[in-house]
Amino acid sequence: MEIFYSILPDLIRMVVCAVCGAAIVFGNALVMGYAERKLAGHIMLRPGPMEVGFHGVYQLVVDGLKLMGKQLVVPKNADRPLFMLAPLLAFAPVFVPLLVIPFSDKIQGFDLDIGLLVILALASINLLAILIGGWSSNNKYSLFGAFRAVSQNVAYEIPMLLSLLSIIFMTNTFSLKGVVAAQSPVWFIVIQPLAFLIYLVAIVAETNRAPFDLPEAESELTAGFHTEYAGMSFSLFVLGEYANMFIVCSVATVFFLGGSSGIPLPYFEYSGIIWFLLKVYLLMFFLIWIRWTYPRTRFDQLMNFCWKYLIPFSLVNLIITVVMVKLL
Amino acid sequence: MKSYFSELFTGAWSLILGLKVTIKALFTPIVTCQYPREKLEITPNYRGHIDLVKFADTGTHKCITCGSCMRDCPSDCIVVDGEKREGVKGKALTVFTLDFTKCSLCGACVEVCPTKALDYSNEYELAGYAREDFHYDLLKRVEERE
Amino acid sequence: MAMDVETLEDSRHHRYVLNMGPQHPSTHGVLRILLELEGEYAMELLPVLGYGHRCHEKIAEHKPVKSFMPNTARMDYLGALIYNHGYAHLLEKAAGVEVPERAEYIRVITSELNRIQSHLLWYGAYLLDLGAFTPIMYAFDDREHILDILEDVTGSRLTYCYFRVGGVSKDIDDKFVTSTRAFIKRLRSRFPMYEDLVNGNIILQKRLNDVGELTPQLCARYGVTGPLLRGTGVDYDMRRAEPYSIYPQFDFEIPTETKGDCMASFLVRFREMEQSLRIIEQALDGLPEGPVMAAKVPKKLKIPAGDYNASVEAPRGELSYYLVSDGSDVPYRLKVRTPSYSNLSVVPEMCQGMLLSDVVSAMGALDLVIPEIDR
Numbered sequence: 001m002e003i004f005y006s007i008l009p010d011l012i013r014m015v016v017c018a019v020c021g022a023a024i025v026f027g028n029a030l031v032m033g034y035a036e037r038k039l040a041g042h043i044m045l046r047p048g049p050m051e052v053g054f055h056g057v058y059q060l061v062v063d064g065l066k067l068m069g070k071q072l073v074v075p076k077n078a079d080r081p082l083f084m085l086a087p088l089l090a091f092a093p094v095f096v097p098l099l100v101i102p103f104s105d106k107i108q109g110f111d112l113d114i115g116l117l118v119i120l121a122l123a124s125i126n127l128l129a130i131l132i133g134g135w136s137s138n139n140k141y142s143l144f145g146a147f148r149a150v151s152q153n154v155a156y157e158i159p160m161l162l163s164l165l166s167i168i169f170m171t172n173t174f175s176l177k178g179v180v181a182a183q184s185p186v187w188f189i190v191i192q193p194l195a196f197l198i199y200l201v202a203i204v205a206e207t208n209r210a211p212f213d214l215p216e217a218e219s220e221l222t223a224g225f226h227t228e229y230a231g232m233s234f235s236l237f238v239l240g241e242y243a244n245m246f247i248v249c250s251v252a253t254v255f256f257l258g259g260s261s262g263i264p265l266p267y268f269e270y271s272g273i274i275w276f277l278l279k280v281y282l283l284m285f286f287l288i289w290i291r292w293t294y295p296r297t298r299f300d301q302l303m304n305f306c307w308k309y310l311i312p313f314s315l316v317n318l319i320i321t322v323v324m325v326k327l328l
Numbered sequence: 329m330k331s332y333f334s335e336l337f338t339g340a341w342s343l344i345l346g347l348k349v350t351i352k353a354l355f356t357p358i359v360t361c362q363y364p365r366e367k368l369e370i371t372p373n374y375r376g377h378i379d380l381v382k383f384a385d386t387g388t389h390k391c392i393t394c395g396s397c398m399r400d401c402p403s404d405c406i407v408v409d410g411e412k413r414e415g416v417k418g419k420a421l422t423v424f425t426l427d428f429t430k431c432s433l434c435g436a437c438v439e440v441c442p443t444k445a446l447d448y449s450n451e452y453e454l455a456g457y458a459r460e461d462f463h464y465d466l467l468k469r470v471e472e473r474e
Numbered sequence: 475m476a477m478d479v480e481t482l483e484d485s486r487h488h489r490y491v492l493n494m495g496p497q498h499p500s501t502h503g504v505l506r507i508l509l510e511l512e513g514e515y516a517m518e519l520l521p522v523l524g525y526g527h528r529c530h531e532k533i534a535e536h537k538p539v540k541s542f543m544p545n546t547a548r549m550d551y552l553g554a555l556i557y558n559h560g561y562a563h564l565l566e567k568a569a570g571v572e573v574p575e576r577a578e579y580i581r582v583i584t585s586e587l588n589r590i591q592s593h594l595l596w597y598g599a600y601l602l603d604l605g606a607f608t609p610i611m612y613a614f615d616d617r618e619h620i621l622d623i624l625e626d627v628t629g630s631r632l633t634y635c636y637f638r639v640g641g642v643s644k645d646i647d648d649k650f651v652t653s654t655r656a657f658i659k660r661l662r663s664r665f666p667m668y669e670d671l672v673n674g675n676i677i678l679q680k681r682l683n684d685v686g687e688l689t690p691q692l693c694a695r696y697g698v699t700g701p702l703l704r705g706t707g708v709d710y711d712m713r714r715a716e717p718y719s720i721y722p723q724f725d726f727e728i729p730t731e732t733k734g735d736c737m738a739s740f741l742v743r744f745r746e747m748e749q750s751l752r753i754i755e756q757a758l759d760g761l762p763e764g765p766v767m768a769a770k771v772p773k774k775l776k777i778p779a780g781d782y783n784a785s786v787e788a789p790r791g792e793l794s795y796y797l798v799s800d801g802s803d804v805p806y807r808l809k810v811r812t813p814s815y816s817n818l819s820v821v822p823e824m825c826q827g828m829l830l831s832d833v834v835s836a837m838g839a840l841d842l843v844i845p846e847i848d849r
Contacts (some may be wrong), residue, residue, distance in 0.1 A: 006600070040607070040608075044607070044608050044610055044611035044612075045611060045612070045615060046611065140490070140492050141492075144514065144830070154606065178649075210605060210607075211605065211607070211677055212625055214527060216604070217605060217831070218499055219499050219500040219602060219603045219605060219834055220500065220670075220830055220834050221830075222498060222499060222829050261700070293606075293608060293610050293671070294605075294607045294675065294677050295601060295604040295606035295675065295677050295678050295681060296604060296605025296606070296677070296681075297677050297680070297681070298681055298829065298831045298832070299514065299829065299831060301677075301680050301681075
C-alpha cells in the first residue's frame with residue numbers, strides 16, 4: 001500500500017497527461033482539418049465547407065461520425081493482420097512526443113533530459129506504419145506510395161537532424177525546456193536562420209505534405225499508401241498525419257521561435273501556452289499555404305534537392321556553429 | 329557552381345512569387361455561388377428541352393400537326409399525332425410527346441416549325457428517379473401552363 | 475530522366491504490369507493504359523481504347539447530313555464549336571453553299587472563344603495532374619466567363635450545336651460584343667498572375683523541361699499535330715496551312731517552340747490563348763452587318779456524288795472530315811480524323827523509359843479528350 005501511495009502522484013500525472021495528449025491529438029485534427037479546408041477554399045476563391053453549422057464549423061465532427069460509421073473493408077488477398085495494424089501503428093505513437101513538449105513553463109508532461117530524442121524516435125514509427133500499410137494492401141499503387149515514403153523520410157531526416165543539432169551544440173542540452181530557456185534574449189531563428197529554413201523544408205517532406213506529398217501523389221498513385229483504406233482506418237492515418245504536423249511544428253517553435261516566450265500575460269507560467277499555440281499554428285498555416293500553391297515535385301528531384309542542397313547547407317551550417325561555439 | 333547558386337535563388341524567388349499570388353487570393357472575395365441556396369440569373373436564350381408555345385391571342389398552341397419536327401428530329405424523340413375534328417381546319421393535335429433522354433438539343437424541330445409553335449424552355453434543374461420522368465407530354469404541359 | 479536502351483533490355487525479367495485507368499485520376503476519362511514497369515520506370519505502354527465508343531461515324535451513315543451536326547459536338551466536348559465549324563465547312567464545300575460574311579465572323583469569334591475555353595480547361599487539369607490544386611480554380615473562374623458569353627448566344631454551355639449549313643442559328647447582339655470585349659481585357663490582366671503562380675514556378679519548370687521530347691520526324695510518323703507539333707518548331711496550323719473561313723484576313727502569329735518537350739507545348743498553348751484573343755479582337759472590330767444565314771439552303775441537302783474533305787484547327791490539332799457521297803442526302807461514309815487519336819498513338823514511343831510521374835506529365839501535355847479518341 002505504501003508503494004501505491006508513493007507512486008500515486010505519478011500515476012495521476014500519467015493519466016492526466018495521456019488524456020490531455022488525446023485531447024490535443026483529436027482537437028488538433030478538428031482544427032487543422034477545418035482550417036485546411038477553409039483556407040484551401042478561400043485560396044481557390046470558393047467558400048469551403050459552409051453547410052454544417054455556422055460557416056461549416058461542425059463539418060469535421062460530422063465527417064468523423066461518418067467515417068466511424070463506415071465498414072472497414074479489407075481487400076481480398078491483403079495481409080489482414082498487418083493491414084489492420086498499420087493505421088493503429090500510425091496513430092498510437094503520436095501521443096508520447098506530446099508528453100515532453102513544453103507548452104509553457106509549467107505545462108509539460110515530463111521534462112526528460114533526452115526530450116528531443118524521444119520525439120524524433122517516436123516520430124519515425126509513423127514511417128513504419130506507412131510501409132506496413134502500403135505493403136499489406138496488396139496494391140501496386142500502395143506499394144509505390146510506401147516505397148516513396150520510406151526513401152523520402154529517411155533522406156529528409158538527415159537535414160532535419162543536422163539543423164536541430166546545430167541548436168543542440170549551442171544549448172548543450174536535449175531537454176526541450178533547456179532549449180527554450182537558452183533563448184531568453186534572442187530566439188534562435190535570428191541566430192540560425194539557415195537552420196530554420198532547412199528544418200522548415202525538411203518537415204514538409206517528413207509530414208508527406210504537398211509539394212512533397214509523393215507517397216500519396218493523387219494524380220500518379222491514386223491515393224498512394226492509403227489507397228485501400230476506408231472509414232476509420234483511413235482517418236487514423238489522417239489523424240496521425242495532423243498530429244505529426246503538430247509535433248514537428250512544436251519542435252520548430254521550441255527550437256527556433258522561443259517556445260512559449262512572448263509578451264507576458266497574467267499567470268505567464270501557464271498562459272504562455274497561448275503564445276506557444278499561436279506560433280505552432282502560424283507554422284501550420286504556412287504548411288497549408290504552400291500546399292495549396294505549388295505543384296508536386298518529381299521523386300528524383302526531391303532526392304536531389306535533399307542531397308545537393310539541404311544536406312550540404314546544413315553541414316556547413318553545423319560546422320560554422322561548432323566553430324563559433326568553440327571560439328566564443 | 330555559379331548555376332548552382334543562381335538556380336537556388338531564382339527558384340526561391342519564383343516560389344515566393346507563387347506564395348504572393350495565393351495569399352492575395354486568400355483575401356479576395358469568393359467568386360463561387362452556393363448553388364441551391366442562391367441561384368444565378370439564367371439567360372433567356374438558354375436552350376432547355378422544347379415546349380409548345382402558348383400564344384396569348386388564342387390561349388393555346390399553334391401546332392398544325394404537320395409532323396415536320398417529327399421527321400426532322402435526328403434522334404427520333406418527338407411523337408406528334410392528330411385527328412380530324414369537326415369545325416377545325418386541318419388536323420387537331422392529340423399527342424405531342426418528347427423523349428428528352430434521347431434529345432440532343434440540336435434545335436432542328438424549332439427551326440423547321442412552320443407556325444413557330446415550338447420554343448425552348450428555360451428549365452435546367454432536371455432530376456428524376458426513372459427515365460420515364462423525362463418523357464414529356466408537351467400538350468399537357470402547354471395546357472397546364474399559365 | 476530516362477533509362478537507356480541497354481539497361482532496358484537487361485531488366486526485362488523483373489518487370490510487372492500496372493493497370494492505369496479506366497478510373498485513374500490523371501487519365502481524364504475512360505482511357506486505360508497498361509504500363510510495364512521496372513521499378514518506377516515505364517518500359518512499355520499500351521493504351522487500351524474503346525470504353526467510350528459510341529459509333530458516331532456509323533450513325534452518320536444512317537441519317538441526313540444536316541442531322542449529324544449535334545453529334546460532332548459530342549466527339550470533342552471541349553472544342554464543340556470548332557467541330558461544328560469543320561462539319562459545316564465540309565458540307566458547304568460539298569454542296570456549294572455561300573456563307574454570309576457576318577456569319578463567318580461570328581463563327582470565328584465563337585470558335586476562338588471555344589479554343590481559349592478548351593485551353594483554359596487543359597491548363598487547370600494539367601496542373602492538377604502535376605499536383606497543383608489551386609490553378610484549376612482560377613482557370614475555371616476565367617473559363618466560366620466564356621461559358622456565360624457562349625451560353626447567351628448558343629443556348630448551351632458545353633456541347634454547342636450552333637453552326638448550321640450556310641451560317642449560324644442565331645445572330646449575336648451588342649451584349650455579346652461588350653461582354654466579349656470585357657472578357658478579353660480580363661483575361662489579359664490575368665496572364666501575369668498565371669505567370670507568377672505557375673509558369674515561372676521552379677517546380678513546374680523542373681517537372682516539364684526535357685520531359686517527353688518529340689521531334690518533327692516522330693510527329694510526322696505518328697501524325698501528331700496541334701500544339702505538340704508546334705512545340706517541336708513546325709509552324710503547322712490549319713488556319714495558315716490550309717486557310718478556311720476568314721482566317722486569312724486576320725493578323726495573328728502561330729506560336730512555336732523548338733524543344734518539343736512538355737514545357738514547349740505548355741508554352742505554345744499558353745501563347746495560343748493570347749493569339750486567339752488577338753483574333754477575336756480583330757473580328758469584333760471588323761464585324762460587318764448583314765444576314766447570318768445563307769438565303770437558299772435546301773431543306774434536304776443533297777451532296778453530289780464524290781469525295782470531300784475539310785480540315786480545321788481544333789484545340790488539340792488537325793481535325794479532318796472526309797465524306798464519301800453517293801449523291802443522296804445520307805453520306806455513304808463519313809470519316810473523322812480526330813487529333814487526340816493520333817496524338818495518343820505517340821505515347822508508347824514517347825514515354826518509353828520514363829518515370830511514372832513523367833508519364834503523367836507527358837500524357838497531360840497531350841491534352842487528351844477521350845470521347846474524341848473513341849468517338
